[in-house]
Amino acid sequence: MEWRGRRGSRNIEDRRGMGVSGAGGIGLVGMLAVLAFGYFFGIDISPVVNSVSQTQMSSGEQRELTAEEQQMGEFVSVILAETENVFGQSVRDQAGVAYSDPQMVLYSGVTQSGCGGASAQMGPFYCPLDQKVYLDTDFFKVMGERMGAGGDLAAAYVIAHEVGHHVQNQLGILPQVTEQRQRSSERDSNYLSVLTELQADCFAGMWARNSAQDLQINREDIGEAMDAAAAVGDDALMQSAGRAVVPDAFTHGSSADRQEWFMRGYDGGNLGACNTFKAAGL
Template sequence: MDWKGRRQSDNIEDERGSSGGGLGPFGGDGGGMGFPSGGMRRAGGGMSIGTIIVLVVIYLILKAMGIDMLQILDQGGSSTGGAGYEQSSSGPSNPADDETKAFVGVVLAETEDTWQGIFKSMGKTYEDPKLVLFSNRIDSACGLASAASGPFYCPGDHKVYLDMAFFKQMKNQLGASGDFAQAYVVAHEVGHHVQNLLGILPKVNQMRQQMSDADSNKMSVKVELQADCFAGIWGKFTQQKGILDAGDLGEALNAAQQIGDDTLQKKSQGYVVPESFNHGTSAQRVRWFKQGFDSGKLTSCDTFSNPI
């Protein structure tokens, strides 16, 4: 991907090195890339309001006594869970990190250009999302999340969250290397932002509150595949600008293949549990990204009315 020298987005918030602590509201999520360790909790799931209030009261009491539970958790709770996620350090930045940040800034800027144009053609105004870079854990409007959750979008604050160490995991553990594979990750999360602006996410999250876990997972798959399709649309417009290199499309399709629910479950546990899928199979993710890439049209991304 010929990205160097292109405009970088001003909508990057660099929170790397900060504690990321705090008690979030534990709200619903907009979605993420999907990994064995899970992600942000679904709308309607998680702790009750009463439980949250009790935890907040306990936290404040301990804080008044000079006991900071967040510091204790930060020192002793470094486990990343089943995905074996490589947590980033909070030390000084290095040239490689700086270049990756610049790359993410360019990709985000390209998504801004693409979706501003598409929304304008529909008579709508596109609101640029913020992209938050963090290390280890972060407090969002959707709750306190660790890097093990993978990249995610929070509809509560219209922000995409990314620990750039995830790109190393993609290459070293998932077999998904290449700059356009990384760009696909960002474009997928921005796809959830597009869903939010179009009113799709609020409607879906409301519906999922009334569903069984199995039906909620099926609805989640449709949401994620549509975000893949929207990422493909962005890829199409990027190609038309002439900044894609030979092999870039293959990198994105390989990434989609490597992060399918079935592929990840086979790698992590040796077998698949289809009823637990909530992001889509490898074949589905490849198909819907390519569908968006080939057509460049929102109407081609209706995963809710068409068979997935």
């Protein structure tokens, strides 16, 4: 995969150089509350990370980004621009819906979102209330070093998945799912969440297919994305936490299901290949 030298997105809000106070004033008490709060579309990676650093929790001073952080910001910007190209055209041409690009917020440790406080331990997530994707770029280190899912396309898969939730929001899928989940049992609500997540995985695969030529994506790169999909499966995360695997408690899908739907999107290359709800008989 080759991303360097390509156009970057202008829809980036980089808060990584800001202290916690500057990033929203969440503070220690707020952070503890955040850890108990679950977003619909975040990935709970607390089983594979220890804690937010004391520096991030207590410092309100601005800092300079490291060279590695700067490069990661450039990478995210390029991938976001690629999603703008693919989803912008696909949503307009295939669904007949006007598409507006999401914003990407990069942060370190903790921050504030339109959906409330956010912590690195919650993983990347999309907030439909402000139509922004929130990402602590250290998540990619966690993926590579602790989850066995490193590589550029693994990271790009995460970004495209979260933008996939924005696509769902633009198509009116998220509001419908939210309303139905509020009227459902816990088990049925979890199942609807799984179908939502698998569709976002499928959209990520669709994005990879349509960006393959621009980014020179090959089968080896696809393997990186498949490793990432497996690493964030509910069964894998439950096992990492030393818990029994309970399918009824899944909210994102098993590793196998996440891999399958990513490949469905990659092989199909269009929005129509990603109707997880129809496939489930809903």
